[in-house]
Structures are given as structure tokens and as C-alpha cells.
Amino acid sequence: MAGNSDRFVNQIADINTDYTKWYTDVCLKSELCDYGPVKGTMVFRPYGYAIWENIQAEADKRFKAHGVSNAYFPMLIPQAFLMREAEHVEGFAPEVATVTHVGETELAEKLVLRPTSETIIGNMYSKWIGSYRDLPLKLNQWANVVRWEKTTRPFLRTSEFLWQEGHTVFATPEEANADALEMLEVYKELANNVLALPVLTGVKSEKEKFAGAVATYGMEAMMKDGKSLQSGTTHYLGENFAKAFDIKFLDKDGTHKYVYQASWGISTRLIGAIIMAHGDERGLCLPPPVAPVQAVIIPIGAAKNAAVAEKSNELKSVLEKAGVRVVLDSRDQSPGFKFNHWELRGVPVRIELGARDLEAGAVTVCRRDDPQKFTVPIDSVAEKIPTLLGEITKNMYRKAEEFTKSHIVPVNSLDEMEKALDGGNFCDAYWCGDRECEDKIKQLYSASSRVCHGDQSEVHRHKCVCCGKQAKKRIYFARAY
Amino acid sequence: MAGNSDRFVNQIADINTDYTKWYTDVCLKSELCDYGPVKGTMVFRPYGYAIWENIQAEADKRFKAHGVSNAYFPMLIPQAFLMREAEHVEGFAPEVATVTHVGETELAEKLVLRPTSETIIGNMYSKWIGSYRDLPLKLNQWANVVRWEKTTRPFLRTSEFLWQEGHTVFATPEEANADALEMLEVYKELANNVLALPVLTGVKSEKEKFAGAVATYGMEAMMKDGKSLQSGTTHYLGENFAKAFDIKFLDKDGTHKYVYQASWGISTRLIGAIIMAHGDERGLCLPPPVAPVQAVIIPIGAAKNAAVAEKSNELKSVLEKAGVRVVLDSRDQSPGFKFNHWELRGVPVRIELGARDLEAGAVTVCRRDDPQKFTVPIDSVAEKIPTLLGEITKNMYRKAEEFTKSHIVPVNSLDEMEKALDGGNFCDAYWCGDRECEDKIKQLYSASSRVCHGDQSEVHRHKCVCCGKQAKKRIYFARAY
Numbered sequence: 001m002a003g004n005s006d007r008f009v010n011q012i013a014d015i016n017t018d019y020t021k022w023y024t025d026v027c028l029k030s031e032l033c034d035y036g037p038v039k040g041t042m043v044f045r046p047y048g049y050a051i052w053e054n055i056q057a058e059a060d061k062r063f064k065a066h067g068v069s070n071a072y073f074p075m076l077i078p079q080a081f082l083m084r085e086a087e088h089v090e091g092f093a094p095e096v097a098t099v100t101h102v103g104e105t106e107l108a109e110k111l112v113l114r115p116t117s118e119t120i121i122g123n124m125y126s127k128w129i130g131s132y133r134d135l136p137l138k139l140n141q142w143a144n145v146v147r148w149e150k151t152t153r154p155f156l157r158t159s160e161f162l163w164q165e166g167h168t169v170f171a172t173p174e175e176a177n178a179d180a181l182e183m184l185e186v187y188k189e190l191a192n193n194v195l196a197l198p199v200l201t202g203v204k205s206e207k208e209k210f211a212g213a214v215a216t217y218g219m220e221a222m223m224k225d226g227k228s229l230q231s232g233t234t235h236y237l238g239e240n241f242a243k244a245f246d247i248k249f250l251d252k253d254g255t256h257k258y259v260y261q262a263s264w265g266i267s268t269r270l271i272g273a274i275i276m277a278h279g280d281e282r283g284l285c286l287p288p289p290v291a292p293v294q295a296v297i298i299p300i301g302a303a304k305n306a307a308v309a310e311k312s313n314e315l316k317s318v319l320e321k322a323g324v325r326v327v328l329d330s331r332d333q334s335p336g337f338k339f340n341h342w343e344l345r346g347v348p349v350r351i352e353l354g355a356r357d358l359e360a361g362a363v364t365v366c367r368r369d370d371p372q373k374f375t376v377p378i379d380s381v382a383e384k385i386p387t388l389l390g391e392i393t394k395n396m397y398r399k400a401e402e403f404t405k406s407h408i409v410p411v412n413s414l415d416e417m418e419k420a421l422d423g424g425n426f427c428d429a430y431w432c433g434d435r436e437c438e439d440k441i442k443q444l445y446s447a448s449s450r451v452c453h454g455d456q457s458e459v460h461r462h463k464c465v466c467c468g469k470q471a472k473k474r475i476y477f478a479r480a481y
Numbered sequence: 482m483a484g485n486s487d488r489f490v491n492q493i494a495d496i497n498t499d500y501t502k503w504y505t506d507v508c509l510k511s512e513l514c515d516y517g518p519v520k521g522t523m524v525f526r527p528y529g530y531a532i533w534e535n536i537q538a539e540a541d542k543r544f545k546a547h548g549v550s551n552a553y554f555p556m557l558i559p560q561a562f563l564m565r566e567a568e569h570v571e572g573f574a575p576e577v578a579t580v581t582h583v584g585e586t587e588l589a590e591k592l593v594l595r596p597t598s599e600t601i602i603g604n605m606y607s608k609w610i611g612s613y614r615d616l617p618l619k620l621n622q623w624a625n626v627v628r629w630e631k632t633t634r635p636f637l638r639t640s641e642f643l644w645q646e647g648h649t650v651f652a653t654p655e656e657a658n659a660d661a662l663e664m665l666e667v668y669k670e671l672a673n674n675v676l677a678l679p680v681l682t683g684v685k686s687e688k689e690k691f692a693g694a695v696a697t698y699g700m701e702a703m704m705k706d707g708k709s710l711q712s713g714t715t716h717y718l719g720e721n722f723a724k725a726f727d728i729k730f731l732d733k734d735g736t737h738k739y740v741y742q743a744s745w746g747i748s749t750r751l752i753g754a755i756i757m758a759h760g761d762e763r764g765l766c767l768p769p770p771v772a773p774v775q776a777v778i779i780p781i782g783a784a785k786n787a788a789v790a791e792k793s794n795e796l797k798s799v800l801e802k803a804g805v806r807v808v809l810d811s812r813d814q815s816p817g818f819k820f821n822h823w824e825l826r827g828v829p830v831r832i833e834l835g836a837r838d839l840e841a842g843a844v845t846v847c848r849r850d851d852p853q854k855f856t857v858p859i860d861s862v863a864e865k866i867p868t869l870l871g872e873i874t875k876n877m878y879r880k881a882e883e884f885t886k887s888h889i890v891p892v893n894s895l896d897e898m899e900k901a902l903d904g905g906n907f908c909d910a911y912w913c914g915d916r917e918c919e920d921k922i923k924q925l926y927s928a929s930s931r932v933c934h935g936d937q938s939e940v941h942r943h944k945c946v947c948c949g950k951q952a953k954k955r956i957y958f959a960r961a962y
Contacts, residue, residue, distance in 0.1 A: 044552055050551070069530075070534065097592075103576060
């Protein structure tokens with residue numbers, strides 16, 4: 001699980017003075033990932049991929065409980081499919097990669113690598129759906145997608161990334177919209193309890209919605225620099241793709257009707273969110289539910305003390321049986337070297353076991369999320385560590401929530417907005433609803449509307465933060481990744 | 482889990498008179514898959530994808546026990562990478578799909594969609610591997626690959642397919658070759674115990690080996706028409722890719738040396754093997770370890786009998802708790818309709834529960850692999866069904882093994898070979914080792930060498946089945962998918 005080499009360990013940039021370089025350093029030096037040979041691509045190294053596997057397992061369980069089945073659709077989509085939904089093609093055409101040749105032979109029909117699969121799945125749904133008995137239909141796929149980006153960063157924005165995309169079909173608009181909202185709640189619960197990530201959820205503006213959707217709902221998380229990371233979206237698609245791909249069903253009343261659809265996705269971006277919301281000057285800090293290594297045992301002086309070596313092995317077995325993902329680091333290196341190694345990698349719990357500990361019948365336990373260091377009787381390790389992991393998840397959530405809450409600033413003017421943004425905050429603002437104001441804010445401050453606020457009750461009392469006209473929405477503005 | 486519509490249920494071709502159409506009918510009508518819009522592509526429908534998920538889980542567990550970690554490498558490979566290993570490019574160039582454009586912009590460098598990842602992984606390994614301490618390195622990825630094929634069939638040969646590819650690196654040739662052989666054993670054990678599939682394993686001929694390997698080991702399974710399906714391969718790559726990608730390590734003796742590598746893969750082809758090795762005139766017959774539905778409960782007359790409906794629900798919970806993947810089919814359809822529906826889908830166990838059964842305190846149980854029908858006391862269902870599922874797996878293996886053994890024919894001449902092949906058999910033959918004879922047999926009978934026989938002790942006593950020269954190998958010839 002651990003990296004093979006620690007030649008550059010701990011030479012990470014200062015999180016407070018160079019957050020951007022800190023991020024890249026953490027990604028590369030904790031061996032989460034590496035750059036691929038093609039510009040804009042990345043390699044998921046075992047430590048990074050294991051986080052994704054854990055996220056997948058947790059998400060998949062929740063999707064299945066929601067009545068969703070997994071399927072897999074081809075990656076290659078006829079270029080013509082993309083053209084059928086007007087907004088969809090406008091949104092995605094500039095960034096799709098196109099396959100024109102096989103070997104030396106030119107293809108008769110140009111194919112694109114899926115940037116998302118509404119079109120090809122819509123095409124299949126039109127074949128499969130005949131009557132109201134076939135509805136609802138709820139499928140998901142775990143897949144790679146390709147969107148060519150000019151500026152890329154590991155996990156946050158890469159030409160190819162891994163995600164899941166759910167595509168659901170209903171007889172009525174109410175059910176489809178409800179599904180988009182329910183899945184937003186599923187994502188939020190996952191973010192809170194599995195990633196220890198507080199999120200803001202709500203509807204997005206017309207400007208920020210998915211190309212082809214009637215409405216997009218977003219989940220936004222605040223990073224430690226006060227910027228927002230869009231961490232998941234769900235879309236109510238209405239009849240847009242049903243009309244483009246002729247997806248109809250025979251209803252109980254004997255007439256043929258278009259279906260209503262929703263789609264929803266989360267991606268390997270979530271790993272970026274974990275890094276930037278929880279990381280610190282020492283590197284990664286991983287939430288226990290997704291940490292590939294939840295606890296590391298570091299024997300002190302085991303080379304000269306067989307009893308320490310033996311007890312360390314025993315502890316490892318005991319913890320494995322208790323369901324803890326544990327590593328015993330018995331490499332021929334100093335304890336200090338090992339502490340740094342595993343701190344950089346964000347392992348939630350470190351267990352030190354030396355001769356003195358052994359005599360006292362206890363181990364020394366250090367939390368990665370907190371400077372606390374305490375002893376635990378050896379006999380109760382199997383019971384205490386799983387409980388501790390649960391506490392760490394809760395504490396990480398609490399800390400991130402406190403940070404988020406203290407960095408949301410109500411703003412009543414553009415000046416206040418600028419000041420709030422420059423101070424690393426989200427802006428809680430009132431807005432007239434016009435695209436012009438969003439464009440102006442973008443141009444002036446490089447900030448965008450994120451999601452509408454959960455409480456819209458006071459909107460009628462307010463003016464737009466930008467143009468001063470009557471406000472129509474209470475909405476968050478922020479700089480975003 | 483079940484399909485939404487049974488309009489065409491059970492209209493499958495006769496397995497004895499039209500095996501090809503039978504296969505396609507079973508694939509489509511049991512809703513395992515469908516054709517994609519681009520020629521040669523396929524869609525994995527939920528029932529087919531769930532089989533793959535079960536195979537993945539079983540395989541992944543075994544890989545991890547073998548010390549392998551998962552990772553993920555980019556799908557897009559610079560075209561120039563493919564050129565670096567002479568045999569590799571010759572083997573794959575004609576069937577690689579090439580990306581030339583993004584949006585309207587032509588790319589400076591042509592990119593290919595991975596047909597396999599030795600090249601891009603080799604490129605990364607040359608960055609990551611520095612010293613003997615970094616070895617062995619054992620990574621695997623679960624991914625989609627693209628190989629453009631002229632003639633395609635669902636699961637067996639499609640332009641895009643899903644697989645896993647393991648890529649391992651060692652300091653010595655012995656270790657790398659041993660890894661290829663060990664993984665062949667892992668695959669064999671998986672085939673036998675999870676897919677109930679007997680297989681022949683051994684080294685492949687030079688003609689049949691992987692483009693770029695020093696040696697390829699294959700796992701071949703006999704289908705019910707006597708043709709062979711290559712179901713997994715492992716390769717000893719020697720220094721071929723190490724030299725092409727400059728993968729060197731500093732050895733203990735202070736000198737830089739090339740590494741030795743192995744690679745190995747199984748794919749969604751295995752689903753094709755399951756269909757064709759176990760299926761019968763009624764459709765699919767799924768081995769319990771990978772069956773998405775292991776048992777189906779069919780209440781008889783539940784609409785008029787609340788006690789039957791209630792007990793059926795209770796049985797479902799009981800079986801779920803016992804770890805059985807179970808479906809309760811309470812649709813408003815006749816029992817006969819439901820029997821056909823689940824038989825076509827190959828569900829291993831059917832549990833019928835009617836008023837009379839309830840009075841007798843028992844259920845009626847039918848096995849899909851065997852005409853047996855018997856009663857089981859309701860109270861012991863949770864205990865009996867898991868045991869029965871184990872027995873079914875063993876029985877399916879036994880039946881397939883018997884079939885395979887009885888369809889391997891020793892042949893001493895080309896005439897005997899032709900007769901054996903036309904009779905739906907594998908040929909157990911002696912061969913001089915020359916490519917010319919393989920080419921001739923291919924041309925005459927459309928058969929190819931599959932893998933060498935496990936027992937080579939009598940080779941010196943025999944002549945080549947084709948040219949009559951001194952034999953060098955005992956090898957299986959067969960027609961193959």
C-alpha cells in the first residue's frame with residue numbers, strides 16, 4: 001500500500017503561503033497520483049485509487065438501496081447523437097475528443113469519446129421502454145469520461161476522469177424532479193458521513209446548469225482557501241432528451257407520452273475535495289471511512305526487542321479482525337522517518353509500541369486530525385480503535401463545518417463582495433436573477449454563482465447585490481475550482 | 482434486477498440445430514446485453530453487468546491476496562508509444578482507434594485508445610522504479626479497452642470490452658515467469674470454483690502468443706459446440722518492454738539492470754464462456770457464485786391467499802439474512818410465465834410456495850442445473866439453500882468436466898483431425914513446432930493450436946500430425962472463438 005520510495009518525503013510547500021503548490025506537492029509526494037504522458041491526463045497510483053475504491057463502495061451501496069442497478073454503455077458515441085439536443089451540443093462540442101481512424105482506415109462515421117452519456121443512453125432507452133410498466137427505470141454506470149480541458153490539475157480537472165452517472169426515467173415530471181432532489185440528498189449524506197465534508201446544496205442558476213437540463217442541483221464544498229469545489233450535481237432533464245431520442249411510453253390511458261428524466265454524477269474530483277478541505281501543513285488528512293490505511297502500527301526498537309516485534313504482529317491481526325485497515329511498518333527506518341511518512345499520507349491513527357509501552361501493557365495512540373496523544377491498554381485496542389475512527393470522522397466534519405460557517409459572509413454591495421472574496425470567503429448575496437449580473441461579477445472578481453440558499457423567505461425585502469434591482473434569489477457567490 | 486418486459490420470452494433458437502442463433506437469442510432475450518449504436522459495440526444491461534460485478538469481486542479478492550494493488554492509467558496513449566516495441570505495434574496497430582481532433586482542433590500528437598496498457602504503464606514504471614527496493618511491483622487495473630474487430634459477437638469479441646490487466650515487475654526473469662504461471666493458476670482456480678468451468682492451461686505457440694511477449698500462457702475452455710474459448714492469458718514479457726521504455730533499477734551490486742515483467746488479463750469474455758459452457762435448450766444456466774439472482778421465490782395463488790403472500794415475504798428476508806441473492810416474484814402473472822422467465826435467465830434455484838406447501842410446512846425447490854424437484858421444510862430453508870447452491874456449483878463443474886473430457890480426441894493424422902473437429906472435439910495432437918503446420922491446419926480446418934498439453938513425456942515417440950517430422954510438442958488443436 002505504501003509507496004516504494006521516500007526520497008522526497010515532506011518537502012511540501014507551505015499551505016499558508018502557496019496553497020496551489022501545496023496541493024500539487026501533496027498529490028504527488030503522498031503518491032496519490034502522477035501526471036500521464038499526454039498533457040492533461042493523470043495516473044491514479046494505488047494509494048489514490050484505493051480512496052476511490054472506498055468512495056465507490058460507499059456510494060454504490062447507497063445507489064442500490066435507492067433502487068438503482070448498474071449497467072455499462074459504450075464509450076464511443078456517434079458524433080451525430082451529440083447534435084440532437086441543441087444546448088447539449090453547444091455545451092460539450094468544443095471539448096469532445098473525436099475518433100476518426102482505425103489503423104490506417106478512416107471511419108465512415110465520426111465517433112466521440114463520451115463526455116457524459118445522456119445521448120447514448122437515451123438512444124438505448126428508446127428501444128427498451130415501451131409501456132408504463134417499464135417505468136421507473138433507474139440505471140447507473142461507473143465509467144471513464146473524456147472532456148478536453150485547457151487548464152488541468154490532478155483530480156480537479158483532467159482530460160479523462162472517473163465517475164458514476166445515474167440515468168433515471170419516469171412517467172411524470174414530478175417523479176423525475178423528485179429523483180434529482182433525492183439523489184442530491186444521497187450525495188450530501190455521503191459527503192457528510194463518509195468524506196467528513198460539509199456541503200451547501202441547492203439549485204444552480206441558468207448560466208451554471210448542465211447543458212441540456214431543465215434544472216441542475218449542485219453540492220458545493222468549501223476548500224481551505226475559501227474557494228468552492230463543485231462536488232456533485234443532479235439534473236432534472238424534463239423531456240429534453242426524450243424528445244431528442246424519441247423515448248416514449250404507452251401510458252395507462254392508452255396514449256403515447258414522452259418520458260421525464262433525471263441524471264446525476266459524482267467523480268474522482270471528490271478526492272480533490274478531501275485533500276483541500278482536510279489537508280494541513282503536514283500533508284493529507286484522510287477521513288477514516290475512505291482512508292486506504294486507517295491505522296499504522298510503528299514498533300519502536302523492534303530490531304533489538306523480539307517481544308515488541310511479536311506484539312506488533314499480534315496487534316495487527318487483532319485490528320484486522322476488528323475490521324480496521326491496518327499496516328504494520330516494520331521497515332528498517334527510524335521512527336521519525338515513519339511518523340513523517342504516514343502523516344504526509346494522512347493515516348488517521350498511529351499506534352506506537354515500544355519496550356516501555358509493552359511493560360506498561362499499553363500502546364501510545366496519536367490522532368492525525370488532532371494533536372492528542374494518549375495511551376490505550378493493549379487488551380482494549382480492538383475495541384477502542386474502531387470507536388476512535390468514528391470519533392475522528394465526526395471531529396473532521398465538525399472542524400470543516402466550523403471553517404465553512406465562519407467563511408460565509410453576507411454581502412450587500414459589490415465592494416463588500418470583493419472584500420469577502422479576497423478574504424477567502426463565500427458570499428451570501430441577493431441577486432436579481434439576470435445573467436448580466438453574473439457575467440459582471442465573473443469579470444470583476446472571477447467569482448460565479450454556486451447554488452441558491454436554502455432560505456428564500458426574505459428575498460422580497462432585498463435588492464440585487466450587483467445592479468440594485470429587486471432581488472429574485474438569495475444565492476452563494478464564490479470563486480470556484 | 483429482472484427485465485421490464487417479456488414480450489419475446491422463450492423464443493430462443495434450438496441449441497442443437499442453431500447454436501449461433503441460440504447464443505444471440507440467449508444474450509438478448511435474457512436481457513444480458515444489447516447492441517450499441519456503433520457497429521461492434523455492446524451495452525451491458527443490468528443482468529449481464531451484475532454477473533461481471535460478481536466476477537470482479539471474486540477476482541479482485543484473489544489478486545489482493547496475491548499482493549497486487551489496483552491503480553488506473555490513462556486510456557489515451559501517444560501513438561508513438563505503440564511503435565517502441567516492434568512485435569507489439571505489428572500486433573495491435575491495425576485495430577487501434579485513433580483520436581485526431583478535439584472539437585474542431587487537430588491534435589499535435591495522435592493518440593490511440595488503449596488496446597492494452599503495457600506501453601503507457603511501462604512509461605510510468607520507468608519513472609517510479611529506481612532501486613531493487615522498489616521491486617517487486619504488482620499493479621492491476623480494471624478498465625475498458627478498444628480493439629477494432631471486423632466480426633463481432635456480444636461478450637466474445639466487441640470493439641470495446643471490459644477487463645482487468647495486471648502488470649508486474651521483478652528483478653529477475655525467474656520471478657517474472659513464475660508470476661505469469663502463478664496468475665494462470667489463480668485464473669484456473671477462479672474458473673473452476675467460481676464459474677464452474679473446467680479449463681485447459683499451458684503455454685501457447687509462438688504464433689498464438691501475445692504481441693510483445695516472450696511466452697504466453699493460456700486458459701482454454703470448451704464450449705458446448707466443441708469450440709474453444711480463450712478465457713484468460715498471462716504473459717512473461719522478459720525485458721522487451723523494459724528495453725522499449727528504459728525501465729531499469731539499481732541492483733544490490735551497484736549496477737543498473739533492466740527489469741523483467743509479466744502481464745495478465747481476463748475480460749467480459751468470461752460471461753460468454755458461462756453462457757456457452759452451461760446454457761441449455763431453456764436458456765442460461767448460471768453458476769451460483771456469479772448469478773445475480775441465486776434463488777427466486779414464486780408464490781402460487783398468493784393473490785387469493787394472504788398467508789402465502791406473507792410467508793413468501795418472510796422467506797425472502799430469511800434467505801437474504803443467510804446471504805442468498807434472492808428475488809420474490811410477486812408480479813401479476815401465471816406461475817408458468819414466471820417459471821419460463823427465470824429459467825431463461827438461468828437462476829440456480831426456484832422456490833415455489835402455495836397453499837398446499839404451506840399446510841405441509843414445506844416449500845417445493847427446483848434446481849436449474851438438474852431436473853430434480855423436492856420439498857424442503859420451511860424452517861430449514863435458510864440452512865439448506867446455501868448448501869444447495871454449493872452443490873449446484875460442484876455439479877455444474879462436474880457436468881462440464883465430463884463433457885470436456887469426452888470431447889478431447891487423440892489424433893494421429895490430418896484425416897483424424899478433420900473428423901474430430903467436425904465432430905465437435907478438441908484434438909490432442911503431436912506437432913513438430915513449425916508455424917507452417919499451424920498455418921496449414923488453420924487453412925484446411927479453421928483450427929488453431931490452443932495450449933500445450935500438461936504431459937510432454939511421450940513427445941519423443943511421436944511424429945507431427947501434419948508434416949510427419951519428429952514431434953516437439955504435445956498440443957491441443959481446436960476451432961476457437
